[in-house]
Amino acid sequence: MDFVNAIILLLNYIFIPALTYGSQLALGAIFVTLIYGILRFANFATGDMMSFGTMATILFTWYFQFLGVSLGVLPTALLAIPFGIIFMILYMLLIDKFVFKYYRHQKSPPVQFAMVSIGVMFVTQAVVRIIIGPADRRFFDGEKFIIKAREFKEITGLNEGLALKSTQVITIFVTIVLVSLLFWFLNRTKTGKSMKAYSDNEDLALLSGIDPKKIVLVTWVIAGILATIGGALYGLDKSFKPFTYFNNMLPIFAAAIVGGIGNPFGAFLGGYVIAFSEILLTYAYKKFFMYVLPVSMEPEGLVQLLSTDYKFAVSFSILVIVLLYRPSGIFKGKVL
Amino acid sequence: MVGIFQSWNIALSIFNLCLISAVMTMGANIQWGYAGLINFGIMGYTALGGLAAVLISVDPVQEAWRAGGFDILMALWLIVVMVLVIRFILKRFEKSKIRTYSIAAIIISGILLIRFSAEPGIEAIEAVDPAKTGFLGGFGLPIVFSWIVGALFAGGLAFIVGKVALGLRADYLAIATLLISEIVIAIIKHEDWLTRGVKNVIGLKRPAPYEVDLQTTDWFINLVEKFNSGKLSVIENLADRQAALNQLVIEGSSVFVKLCYSGLFLVVVIILLILTQKALYSPWGRMMRAIRDNEEAANAMGKNVVKQHLLIFILGSAIVGIAGAMLVTQDGLFTPGSYRPMRYTFLIWVMVIVGGSGNNFGAILGGFVVWFLWIEAAPISLFLINFFTAGIPETNALKAHLIESVPYFRFLLMGLGLLFIMRYRPKGILPEKIEIK
Numbered sequence: 001m002d003f004v005n006a007i008i009l010l011l012n013y014i015f016i017p018a019l020t021y022g023s024q025l026a027l028g029a030i031f032v033t034l035i036y037g038i039l040r041f042a043n044f045a046t047g048d049m050m051s052f053g054t055m056a057t058i059l060f061t062w063y064f065q066f067l068g069v070s071l072g073v074l075p076t077a078l079l080a081i082p083f084g085i086i087f088m089i090l091y092m093l094l095i096d097k098f099v100f101k102y103y104r105h106q107k108s109p110p111v112q113f114a115m116v117s118i119g120v121m122f123v124t125q126a127v128v129r130i131i132i133g134p135a136d137r138r139f140f141d142g143e144k145f146i147i148k149a150r151e152f153k154e155i156t157g158l159n160e161g162l163a164l165k166s167t168q169v170i171t172i173f174v175t176i177v178l179v180s181l182l183f184w185f186l187n188r189t190k191t192g193k194s195m196k197a198y199s200d201n202e203d204l205a206l207l208s209g210i211d212p213k214k215i216v217l218v219t220w221v222i223a224g225i226l227a228t229i230g231g232a233l234y235g236l237d238k239s240f241k242p243f244t245y246f247n248n249m250l251p252i253f254a255a256a257i258v259g260g261i262g263n264p265f266g267a268f269l270g271g272y273v274i275a276f277s278e279i280l281l282t283y284a285y286k287k288f289f290m291y292v293l294p295v296s297m298e299p300e301g302l303v304q305l306l307s308t309d310y311k312f313a314v315s316f317s318i319l320v321i322v323l324l325y326r327p328s329g330i331f332k333g334k335v336l
Numbered sequence: 337m338v339g340i341f342q343s344w345n346i347a348l349s350i351f352n353l354c355l356i357s358a359v360m361t362m363g364a365n366i367q368w369g370y371a372g373l374i375n376f377g378i379m380g381y382t383a384l385g386g387l388a389a390v391l392i393s394v395d396p397v398q399e400a401w402r403a404g405g406f407d408i409l410m411a412l413w414l415i416v417v418m419v420l421v422i423r424f425i426l427k428r429f430e431k432s433k434i435r436t437y438s439i440a441a442i443i444i445s446g447i448l449l450i451r452f453s454a455e456p457g458i459e460a461i462e463a464v465d466p467a468k469t470g471f472l473g474g475f476g477l478p479i480v481f482s483w484i485v486g487a488l489f490a491g492g493l494a495f496i497v498g499k500v501a502l503g504l505r506a507d508y509l510a511i512a513t514l515l516i517s518e519i520v521i522a523i524i525k526h527e528d529w530l531t532r533g534v535k536n537v538i539g540l541k542r543p544a545p546y547e548v549d550l551q552t553t554d555w556f557i558n559l560v561e562k563f564n565s566g567k568l569s570v571i572e573n574l575a576d577r578q579a580a581l582n583q584l585v586i587e588g589s590s591v592f593v594k595l596c597y598s599g600l601f602l603v604v605v606i607i608l609l610i611l612t613q614k615a616l617y618s619p620w621g622r623m624m625r626a627i628r629d630n631e632e633a634a635n636a637m638g639k640n641v642v643k644q645h646l647l648i649f650i651l652g653s654a655i656v657g658i659a660g661a662m663l664v665t666q667d668g669l670f671t672p673g674s675y676r677p678m679r680y681t682f683l684i685w686v687m688v689i690v691g692g693s694g695n696n697f698g699a700i701l702g703g704f705v706v707w708f709l710w711i712e713a714a715p716i717s718l719f720l721i722n723f724f725t726a727g728i729p730e731t732n733a734l735k736a737h738l739i740e741s742v743p744y745f746r747f748l749l750m751g752l753g754l755l756f757i758m759r760y761r762p763k764g765i766l767p768e769k770i771e772i773k
Contacts, residue, residue: 042507099755111374111506115689116758118682122751125678129744246678250518253511309526316515323512324500325436 006291008160012149018279019272020168020237023175026271027230028252030182030264031223037199037262038219039100041113046227047249048124051242052091053228054235055132057084058139065141073143078170081232089224095120096220104216121246128242137240140167167237178229179268182222186264191218199262250312251278254319260329270330274315282308345587348594350711355601356662358703360680361687362608362696363655369694369768370621371648372628374510377497379680380517381653383524383672384493385486385660387531390474390670392482393541397473400464404529405472407457411450418446461529471532479541482661483604490657491650493520498649502642514677525672537670544596550589557581560588597666604662605700608655612696624648683710686754692764701766706750713746 028050035043043049060080070076099120103113146169149161186192191214198205198215206212231245238244251274259270284304306314322329360378367373422439429435461472501512524531531537550556561568564584571577615621627634627641635641664670683706691702718739725735757764 042511102759109506111510112758112762114374114507114510115685116755118685119751119754119758122682122686122747122754124751126744126746126748126751129747130738130741133741134744250515254515257508257511307526310522313519313522316519319515320500320512323504323508327504327508 002291005158005160006288008158008162009288009291012160012162014276014279014283016164016168018276020171021279022272022275023171024230024234024237024271025248025252025255025275026268027175027178027226027233028248029255029259029267029271030179031226031230032252032256033259033261033264033267034219034223034226036256037264038195038215039104039113041110041117042253044114044117044249045121045124046252047246048121048128048242049088049092049223050227050231050234050248051128051240051245052124053084053088053224054231054240054245055128056087057081057228057232058132058137058235058240060084061139071142073166075140075142075167075170075236077139077141077232077236081229084232085225085228088228089221092220092224092227093217096216125242125246132242134242137235139240140236142166165237167233171233171237174229174233178226182226182264185222195219247312251315254315257319258322258329263329266329273330274318277318278311278314281314282306282311344591345594348591348598350708352594352597352601352666353663353711354704354707355598355605356659356666357684357687357707358605358700359601359608359659359662360656360684361691361699361703362605362612363652363659364684364688365652365691365693365696365699366612366655367648367652368688369699370616370624370628371645372506373502373645373649373652374506375513375649375652376510376677376681376685377513377517377520377653378656378684379675379677380513380520381490381493381656382660382663382680383517383521383675384489385482385657385662386664386670386675387524388486388489388657389479389482389540389661389664390531390537392474392477392485393479394474394537395476397464397471400461400472400529403460403464404457405461407454408461408472408529411454411457414446414450414453418442458529471529471537478543479665480543480600482665483658486657486661487654488657490660491654494650494653495646497653498646502645502649514681517677517681521672521675524675531670531672534673536672538668540664540668540670542593542668543600543665544593547586547589547593550592551585556589556592557585560585563588601662601666604658608658609696609700616696683750686750688764689754690757690764692766692768694768695764695766698764698766698768702764705765706753709749709753710746713749714742717745717749718742 028046031050032043032046035041035046057077057080060083061075061077064070064076064079069079071079099116100113103116143166145163146166147162147164149163152162153159186196194205194210195215195218197208198210198212202212205215234245234248252271255270255274256267257270258273259266259268261267282304286304360382363381364375364378367375421442425435425439425442497513497516501509501516504512525533527533528535561581564581568577568580568584571580623634623639624644626637627639627644631641687702687706688699689702690706691700692698721735721738721742725732725738728735761767
């Protein structure tokens with residue numbers, strides 16, 4: 001019985017939160033990696049673009065709530081996400097037309113692109129803050145829990161409860177659907193394949209008649225979908241605050257590089273690697289050992305490898321180690 | 337200009353921060369402009385400089401040393417032993433999987449050992465009068481020394497970072513340095529025994545006199561009287577005149593203190609400017625440009641590119657460290673929570689790009705212009721909003737919302753400024769001048 005308790009404990013505090021957080025990171029990481037692979041620059045505006053998409057979603061959510069439209073037990077935001085995506089894509093295309101296009105035609109080095117993306121980051125941050133303000137916002141409605149901790153305890157008779165938030169289930173479900181669709185698109189359709197070809201060798205791709213304008217357009221459209229959904233899911237699960245989104249850029253970058261930048265599948269797994277290592281290393285295992293070990297061997301301290309303050313530091317250290325020993329990432333991405 | 341519109345006090349504090357920004361920009365400019373190395377870790381070096389200011393100037397907390405000093409020293413000793421052992425293994429054994437794994441094992445077990453052996457000491461230190469101290473304190477030396485120590489700290493960190501990350505391609509280096517600086521901030525924020533963490537250290541020593549002391553010093557009062565004799569003589573009533581004088585003395589004292597800081601900072605800026613200018617036009621500077629423009633050719637000419645990159649990375653970071661110590665000196669307090677990448681990394685980069693990379697005067701100009709706009713963006717945009725919406729009544733929701741979000745227009749201004757400069761003047765306001773003799 002104690003053993004089951006211990007497993008439920010780990011499920012509740014480590015596995016499910018890490019899976020949720022990992023899914024949110026994975027979507028962002030695929031976004032980074034696509035931009036890097038096809039448009040060839042590290043996009044420092046990642047976090048802020050995600051916050052723009054979330055902002056658009058929130059505004060539509062408020063509008064729907066004002067109209068009285070709702071999805072019952074599901075959050076209204078799910079209805080608003082498609083509209084948020086449209087706004088996000090329009091914003092990205094606008095930015096691309098006025099900013100990135102010029103440098104693409106100039107064939108500027110990646111560093112210059114990175115600098116320009118910092119300019120975009122400043123502007124996007126300003127736009128988001130001017131429109132919606134810097135405050136913390138929750139826009140979740142509908143049923144909050146699928147399984148409540150107390151109900152779970154009553155049903156199973158165990159000591160440990162298992163709480164399953166609906167946002168967690170939605171996040172994991174949406175991520176799986178979206179990522180499978182994306183991989184189907186990249187591997188099976190003609191446009192997807194031409195995107196891959198363009199990413200591998202631009203000149204050869206142009207020679208074989210691939211239209212670069214179309215590739216860029218499709219890339220931004222996919223990026224917009226990923227950014228908005230990733231951002232909105234994070235906002236639903238936790239809360240929306242522009243500053244947090246800017247900070248999230250860092251673990252997202254870490255996930256993309258750990259997985260091998262330019263490689264979408266690597267980025268997808270990289271998100272989970274980062275999320276699980278963050279949570280595994282900073283979780284206090286005291287209770288777990290209390291269940292597993294006999295009473296005489298119970299640990300005194302919290303049995304925590306690192307204090308939770310170092311959550312971010314963990315993922316960055318992993319990144320540094322990966323960069324040192326395997327610069328191309330766990331799954332071979334572009335060689336540095 | 338601000339002196340006339342707002343007050344001399346504000347003008348001087350902006351001027352001081354402009355000087356500090358100029359120093360930071362010069363540091364970043366050495367790395368980017370001279371050598372083409374991209375360093376997004378400026379925030380980390382700034383914070384280390386600030387930490388140096390705390391460690392140098394604060395008086396040591398005797399009780400804390402007694403409570404946990406031994407444990408901390410033991411932990412430090414363990415770290416040294418660990419590094420030595422790893423160096424020994426690296427030197428003596430061939431590269432193999434076993435070596436990699438054993439090094440990893442040593443590091444992990446070492447970290448665990450240190451964590452558990454230092455734990456009681458750290459707790460004891462943090463328990464010593466947590467409202468006031470709760471940390472080890474510093475050495476109780478004058479704070480100006482910390483400017484040099486800050487440079488050493490930052491240079492030391494840059495040495496480690498450079499060894500690890502300099503082999504990476506440009507945009508990876510940017511990301512790696514950015515993340516490493518976040519790690520540094522995380523450590524400074526959460527190791528309370530060293531820095532008091534988010535509890536902040538306040539009331540640091542000053543290199544300049546205190547306002548309160550000045551207000552009671554005779555020569556200072558006489559000086560203020562002399563400066564304002566015209567204004568004072570208009571007032572007939574003796575009591576009124578005395579009151580006016582007192583008011584002027586209070587105002588004057590804070591201006592005087594700020595002037596002292598400005599003087600000190602100006603000295604630093606001028607020394608650095610002379611040194612960097614000399615370096616730029618020396619054979620060494622030419623070599624750096626050669627490495628930047630064509631690494632392979634420079635390598636073929638027998639220049640040690642890796643070593644020079646590391647050297648310039650350390651130098652630039654050390655200068656940023658000085659700026660970090662200066663910043664804490666001028667504020668008189670150390671707030672680890674206030675180090676944010678937006679303000680201390682990206683803004684500095686805007687200064688470098690706008691001012692002109694590779695040109696020291698450009699760096700200083702960038703520091704001044706961008707900092708001035710950063711501070712004055714809010715008043716300017718408030719003025720503009722009021723101007724354009726003059727016809728709309730005060731109660732209009734849009735107008736109220738705009739006025740409320742005035743502080744964020746500075747981001748917009750910076751972003752647009754950066755984008756325009758990058759597009760139409762990619763070399764900055766003062767471009768690099770390469771002399772061909």
